[in-house]
Amino acid sequence: MSVEVRIPTILRTFTGGAKAVHGTGATLQQVLDDIEARNPGLKDRIVESETLRRFVNVYVNDEDVRFSGGLNAPIADGDIVVVLPAVAGG
Amino acid sequence: MVRYASLAESVGHTPLVGLPHLSPSATVRLWAKLEDYNPTGSIKDRAVFTMIKAAETDGSLRPGATILEPTSGNTGIALAMAAKLGGYRLICVMPENTSLERKQLLAIWGAEIVSSPAEGGSNEAIRVAKQLAAEHPDWVMLYQYGNPANAEAHYLTTGPEILEDLPEVTHVVAGLGTTGTLMGVGRFFADKKADVKIIAAEPRYGELVYGLRNLEEGFVPELYDASYVTSRFSVGSRDAVRRVRELLEREGIFAGLSSGAILHAGLAQATKAVNAGESADIVLIIADGGWKYLSTGAYSGDLDASEDFLDTQVWA
Numbered sequence: 238m239s240v241e242v243r244i245p246t247i248l249r250t251f252t253g254g255a256k257a258v259h260g261t262g263a264t265l266q267q268v269l270d271d272i273e274a275r276n277p278g279l280k281d282r283i284v285e286s287e288t289l290r291r292f293v294n295v296y297v298n299d300e301d302v303r304f305s306g307g308l309n310a311p312i313a314d315g316d317i318v319v320v321l322p323a324v325a326g327g
Numbered sequence: 328m329v330r331y332a333s334l335a336e337s338v339g340h341t342p343l344v345g346l347p348h349l350s351p352s353a354t355v356r357l358w359a360k361l362e363d364y365n366p367t368g369s370i371k372d373r374a375v376f377t378m379i380k381a382a383e384t385d386g387s388l389r390p391g392a393t394i395l396e397p398t399s400g401n402t403g404i405a406l407a408m409a410a411k412l413g414g415y416r417l418i419c420v421m422p423e424n425t426s427l428e429r430k431q432l433l434a435i436w437g438a439e440i441v442s443s444p445a446e447g448g449s450n451e452a453i454r455v456a457k458q459l460a461a462e463h464p465d466w467v468m469l470y471q472y473g474n475p476a477n478a479e480a481h482y483l484t485t486g487p488e489i490l491e492d493l494p495e496v497t498h499v500v501a502g503l504g505t506t507g508t509l510m511g512v513g514r515f516f517a518d519k520k521a522d523v524k525i526i527a528a529e530p531r532y533g534e535l536v537y538g539l540r541n542l543e544e545g546f547v548p549e550l551y552d553a554s555y556v557t558s559r560f561s562v563g564s565r566d567a568v569r570r571v572r573e574l575l576e577r578e579g580i581f582a583g584l585s586s587g588a589i590l591h592a593g594l595a596q597a598t599k600a601v602n603a604g605e606s607a608d609i610v611l612i613i614a615d616g617g618w619k620y621l622s623t624g625a626y627s628g629d630l631d632a633s634e635d636f637l638d639t640q641v642w643a
Contacts, residue, residue, distance in 0.1 A: 245537050282542060292545025294561075301529075301559035319561065322537055323545040325449035325472060326399060326504025326530060326643055 242272055242318040244279075251279035265295065266308040268318065283320060284308065292323045335412060338365055338372045339484045343492040343610065348577040349590070354606035355597050358493060359580060360485075363616035367405045367432075369583075370485075370614045374507050375405035377480035378469045379413060388467050390414060395466045397421075397456035399449050399504070399641045400429035401615060402471050407436030418466070420456040422448050422641045424535070428619040446538035448641045449504075450546045471505045473549030481511025486519070489610055496523055497600075500593040501612040502585040502643060503527040503559065506551040508612060513555030527559040528592035530567065530585060533638025560595065562588035564637035568625050570594070571617070575626065583615035584625060585643035 243257045262268035273280040296319045302310040331337040341364045346357040362370035382388035393416040403419035410417040417438040424445040443452040460468045501508045516523040571587030574580045593611045600607035
């Protein structure tokens, strides 16, 4: 169960500059725990008190996980997880 | 009745047209609400006239005042026209990486433009505008991201128009920027027909636009209340361009780039309904026409080149 997690520019200091890292897990929480083991400090920038940080959005196959279970969102082999800072439009 | 006392009175009442070629079946149908029929060619006319009226009524906007607003384009263009009619001066703070036509249109209607840096996109425009507002306390910032009148415009007009024209509506798909459309339409359907699904299509820009210095510079509009949204999808420039071309090829509709993102999210909902054996009537809010994006080259030629260029732009 390997998935690609795309990391935004401002968090690449935690991934040695890598644009994407790979992780395993059946839920978003498990995937984040898994990638944290090899990229220490990364999870803390995405999660705060067991919930997603206000200014961070996480998408699994382009769907915002806040509408599909949050940190408990199910993850399947081959999914693409995208982490982005929240930006405005309009 | 299509006679109005003035241009301002003619905002809204836009056509809802079927998309017979893109709809997957007779029971799963797509519909397009054509907001380019508004006076300045976008859905933002609804929000702008409602915000101005509210500010005139509560006394915060007085004759001769200067209006300041952060905008990636359409709100500014609508405001420029409304400001001309109302006798106000308008200053727009706009990211430098927006289409040429937006700047030209603002200039035509007499607005002044302050450019904000490309890195950080609209977040930077908002930051710069707030700074200018602090330096000029006499200027009036309507602030579309936090002004309840923005969402109210859609609660009072966009939502009711959809329900009147299509009582069987099951989904409404709209772009997510200020969140005004989604919040107003979402609240309207929560009150009137709560099983309608409200789908947000959010543009996913290139890395430049997400080039914030730190996460604390992130921004969520004060208007946003996730409880009015059913699902939210992120759509990149490649899918948006591909779909906006499809809308043109299959249905003859020449729409702006954000509408490509909306069609992409709408088609995903249609496929879901087909697979579940359910019927669906899915309304896509086509926020504007394609005219303002011609210079981006998005409507013809190489898809890779369009994608590469748009990845540097605030295209929605």
